Amino acid sequence: MVRERFWEHFPLHELNSAEWEALCDGCGRCCLVKLEDEDTGELHYTQLACRMLDTDTCRCLDYAARQTHVPDCVQVTPEVAAWDWLPRSCAYRRLARGEGLAAWHPLVSGDADSVVRAGISMRGRVFSETLVDEDDYEDHIVRWVS
Secondary structure, eight states, rough: OOOOOOHHHOOOGGGGGHHHHHHHOOGGGGGEEEEEOOOTEEEEEEEEEOOTEETTTTTTTTTHHHHHHHHHHHOOOOTTTTTTTTTTTHHHHHHHTOOOTTSSSHHHSSSSTHHHHTTOTTTTTOEEEGSGGGGGGGGGOSSSSO
């Protein structure tokens, strides 16, 4: 059951599982390989997607068992939601920091493709990490994601 405009009335820790999952806009940004600068701690996004991300749909190929396939896949929880590793556009991060959902978010717009039209989705913009040697990840840092 999803309560009407639940994101405006309840904190993250009070959401039911259907509401929690509904917050995901399906952009795929959280599934990008990120590199942390050892000296500054700065996080850099790459155009490389987790091997479990379907880059055409921006959905996990096996969401229920993703941690079996990718043991270091981080499950987003209310505690994790405010971490900087989530993109600034992420609904979980925005709500954890007291911001509302963006106008393009499907829960606000009523249109699942609004995330694509807004240029937030990674659909067709990234490719699997399996296609690149790990030593070459730095060559795939992008500035158009944050």
